[in-house]
Amino acid sequence: MFRITIALKSICDLSPALLHKYGIKGLLLDLDNTLTTHDNPRPADGVPEWIETMKQNDIKLCIVSNNHPPRVKPFADMLGLPFVSEGKKPLSKGFREAKGRMGLEWNELAVVGDQIFTDVLGANMKRLKCVFVFPIEHETTRFFRFKRKMEIPFLPKKLTEPVEE
Ligand SMILES: [Mg+2]
Numbered sequence: 001m002f003r004i005t006i007a008l009k010s011i012c013d014l015s016p017a018l019l020h021k022y023g024i025k026g027l028l029l030d031l032d033n034t035l036t037t038h039d040n041p042r043p044a045d046g047v048p049e050w051i052e053t054m055k056q057n058d059i060k061l062c063i064v065s066n067n068h069p070p071r072v073k074p075f076a077d078m079l080g081l082p083f084v085s086e087g088k089k090p091l092s093k094g095f096r097e098a099k100g101r102m103g104l105e106w107n108e109l110a111v112v113g114d115q116i117f118t119d120v121l122g123a124n125m126k127r128l129k130c131v132f133v134f135p136i137e138h139e140t141t142r143f144f145r146f147k148r149k150m151e152i153p154f155l156p157k158k159l160t161e162p163v164e165e
Pocket of ligand 1: 032113114
């Protein structure tokens with residue numbers, strides 16, 4: 001069974017207080033369907049403000065995406081975030097590279113993402129904390145529809161309660 005530390009509807013629900021409760025000081029951020037929809041060059045509503053809040057609270061951020069540099073670099077640059085592209089999740093290559101840049105210990109990091117078999121599995125294989133966020137919108141390709149169907153038994157049954165600031 002998959003282990004999920006925190007389950008939320010949206011990344012914007014991830015508060016500094018919640019991160020503090022779990023001892024999380026840095027986030028390994030998925031891009032597609034976590035920070036915005038697939039192929040969308042602009043962040044989803046609320047995401048720039050959320051990133052600002054994280055920065056103000058000394059939470060270190062690094063995008064770790066399996067997507068290619070032409071997709072990831074302009075997006076990361078626009079938000080002023082470091083990034084690893086072609087991260088090969090669920091393998092730990094991208095996480096290791098990001099950790100090296102962030103200067104944090106493994107137990108201070110959490111993987112954030114919307115896919116059970118890449119983000120959550122990757123976090124579990126490396127025994128990392130894991131924040132699952134539901135995908136911003138469901139994909140329409142046949143391959144993705146299959147993957148989403150396979151995820152259903154493993155999706156969190158309830159969301160993590162917010163904590164007081
Ligand atoms: Mg994703």
